[in-house]
Amino acid sequence: MFDITISAFAGTVLGIFFTFILMVLLGGTNGGIWLDIFIAAAVTASGVVAHIVLKGRSKAFVLGACIAVAIMSTFGTFQMSNILTHAEVLAAGRKWCLATADDVTITSVDQLGYFSLNKGGQHSPHLTLNIEGLELHEALNWSIRRQKFDPSYFAFNRCEPLKYFAENIR
Numbered sequence: 400m401f402d403i404t405i406s407a408f409a410g411t412v413l414g415i416f417f418t419f420i421l422m423v424l425l426g427g428t429n430g431g432i433w434l435d436i437f438i439a440a441a442v443t444a445s446g447v448v449a450h451i452v453l454k455g456r457s458k459a460f461v462l463g464a465c466i467a468v469a470i471m472s473t474f475g476t477f478q479m480s481n482i483l484t485h486a487e488v489l490a491a492g493r494k495w496c497l498a499t500a501d502d503v504t505i506t507s508v509d510q511l512g513y514f515s516l517n518k519g520g521q522h523s524p525h526l527t528l529n530i531e532g533l534e535l536h537e538a539l540n541w542s543i544r545r546q547k548f549d550p551s552y553f554a555f556n557r558c559e560p561l562k563y564f565a566e567n568i569r
Contacts, residue, residue, distance in 0.1 A: 410463025426518035431509030439472035475513020494531035494560035527556035
């Protein structure tokens with residue numbers, strides 16, 4: 400029993416690691432929420448197949464990995480609405496915009512998916528919220544882990560704030 404628990408834990412760790420690899424590889428695509436849902440569905444189906452076909456430690460390992468990826472993917476499906484909701488609240492009626500690494504302005508909600516959001520480089524934020532009237536050093540960066548905008552000392556990304564930004568990218 401103990402070896403099955405260890406196998407499940409090792410699979411979960413691998414699943415979390417695999418999720419981060421997918422995030423880096425798929426960053427910058429326009430998959431959006433459908434990419435997140437597809438990944439969650441694919442690993443869930445893989446988990447069901449593993450449950451039927453495998454036995455013992457192998458089963459626990461694969462199920463642990465599948466469950467970890469499925470949970471993180473499902474969690475990620477809420478990211479797009481979290482980003483837009485928090486940005487509108489923080490902007491409080493002012494013009495605003497979102498920029499990814501290399502000053503690329505978000506032009507579609509499909510760029511805001513958990514897996515499709517451009518991850519940038521090591522020192523570049525994933526997503527920066529620029530609000531009219533705030534200086535660059537006052538911009539806010541999106542935290543994928545915390546699912547909210549945080550003040551940043553590294554707000555490199557610029558874009559031109561627009562009124563009704565969220566409606567323009569939908």
